[in-house]
Amino acid sequence: MSRRLRLLFTALTLAALLWLLFAAAERALALAQRFLELPTWLQWTLGGVLLVFVAAGVSVLWWLLRPRRKRRPLPVPDRGSLEQRIGQLREHGADTGALASELGELDRRRASARVYVALFGEISTGKSSLIRALAPQAHVASDARGGTTRAVGHYDGTLADGRSLVLADVPGSRESGGETHETLAREEALRAHAVIYLCAGDLNRAQADELRWLADFGKPLLLVLNKADQWSDAERDTLLERLRRHGRGVASAVLAISAGGSERYQRQLADGSTESVERQRKPSIEPLLQALARITAPGAEGLEDMRENAVLAGLHQRTSMLEARTRAEAAEQIVRKYARRAIVGALAAVAPGSDLVIQGVLATGLTRALAELYGVKVSEVQIEDFVQQAKLTLRSGSSIVLAVAGNALKAFPGLGTLGGGVLHAFAYALIFDSMGRALAASLAERHSLDQDDAGARLKELLADAGGNRLRQLAALTMDAVRERDNAS
Missing domain, CATH: 3.40.50.300 (P-loop containing nucleotide triphosphate hydrolases)
Known part of the structure; x- marks a missing residue:
């Protein structure tokens, strides 16, 4: 609430109190006389109720007139933990040079003792x-x-x-x-x-x-x-x-x-x-x-703690962004790996229904790998429940998946004439790419295995006929087909 609005409420409250005071002045003495004539226990009861109302009025006035609190600074991470996170990012191949340079500049300015x-x-x-x-x-x-x-x-x-x-x-x-x-x-x-x-x-x-x-x-x-x-x-x-x-x-x-x-x-x-x-x-x-x-009267030494806190808080934000980007890139690689495995499994399946067994194992592995990447602890029961829910979603949306896959293959000369096996493999590429992307986005945002959220994202991605993603999946499918043909 703005200060002007609080002052307006305060003025209205004071005006109302004054009006009540003047209106009650005529009967004040009469009420006091009647109050003294009441039994002692009733006097104490009414007195207590009156005190409660007075305390409530004082509390309201304090809430309206209290000074605005100063903004609290952002929480500052421990430097040791921050350096550990930067080291882990470096081990995963992320470019942490700018973050390390920032820590070096922090130390250099502290040593210079200049404001x-x-x-x-x-x-x-x-x-x-x-x-x-x-x-x-x-x-x-x-x-x-x-x-x-x-x-x-x-x-x-x-x-x-x-x-x-x-x-x-x-x-x-x-x-x-x-x-x-x-x-x-x-x-x-x-x-x-x-x-x-x-x-x-x-x-x-x-x-x-x-x-x-x-x-x-x-x-x-x-x-x-x-x-x-x-x-x-x-x-x-x-x-x-x-x-x-x-x-x-x-x-x-x-x-x-x-x-x-x-x-x-x-x-x-x-x-x-x-x-x-x-x-x-x-x-x-x-x-x-x-x-x-x-x-600046405290000098560089007196202001250094606040400066260091600001730098570390900013580094925490930058490190978190780099962590999210690094995880997203790693998730992309995991999804692509499992999509390729799904393509190979679909092309290799010979017995009716055998591809469902293969893809079920892959779906479990994909879920476990992404959960481990985002640091989300999941039980085998949770993984099995999510995979089963995904299967139900795929059964109900199989016609949409096949339609999207068929239309995508027609856009690539040579792919659309390779037969049902290619269509089948491409459909599984679309399924695993959609499942992986949906699960990765849900884990990154919710920090837990939220089946409903991941399922809703999966449905959206399965129906998405975006050209760039489908082109990449078509190329992945074609590479697997060529490898199979060369091997045979």
Whole structure:
């Protein structure tokens, strides 16, 4: 509930209480007299009920007026467990170089004992101009097109009290080709001891989400309105009030500055002509310098724990994404392996119904292999139940499977004329590919063997006639057919 709405409820509650007080004043003395005439046991009972109502009213008022809690930082993993996970990913062939480099950079900055401050925000909010104002000797490129920062730059700056700090200029969000640049910006923001979030007006939804994302890591954060000299006093006050609402419980301070920078204007000459003139606006950043001095007062050593927690929390997220991607790739290989085995089994089956026995064994192996990959403990009974449910689904949808398989084979010259054996094998390739993909997606999302969820996904995949997946299965089937023919 917003603060304004809580204040409205509070005002209505107080008004109602006052009205009741005045309405009851006339009868207060009479009620008190009658209360004293009651038996002692009844006086105690009514007194207790009255106390309960008073306590409830106080509780409601406290709920309405209580201060908003600060956002809790994301949970931080233990570094040892994180390094162990990275090592396991490396053993499975995943590229963990960036994760290991991040840990190395964490140690390097801790050893340097320097305070790092990152400038974060959308393009064209004046980050480069602010770098010039904070570090006058820095050489920062900028142009009118916006989005000129393509990589992270570090510059030495000095606070008003003479202490030095390292300013990190990161790429602006919403930049062209911005996903890579945004990743660079976010990673650098996590490495910094403190963050300046720069804006040039009220925050849109994407900016508000960025601000909350930064706040989730629990480090000092300043929300700064730049180009304040472009607004009137009333407009600036209105903007600052809106920004304070965005920053409540999120930012350490909300303030307005003017980072200066260049501007162009038309100047009238004596002969009546005009010329375009570029001039530098004088920066006005005193409030920011004071706020920076305040939040960096503990120094690098005092801020290091929060910085390390932010880096480790970010690494935890990146490691989890790499784990999910690595498992997905491994699951793809498992599914493809069992689909090929199903094709070979279907081509080799000679006795009526013998292929069902073969495919049942393969389905059990596929289920067990995927459950082991995703770390889900399943019993033999659970596996058997899932396989039986899958068989029921396949019996009821056999006509759909054969129709999809037949239409797919017709799209590949030569495959559609190879007879029912190929159609049969391709159908089993489709079945096992669908079963494996459905089960892998369910295990990844539910972290358990949810038969209903996996079954629903299986039905969708069996009816999916997507060209790319079917082409891959057709190629897999054709390879198995060629191998059989060559062997014979």
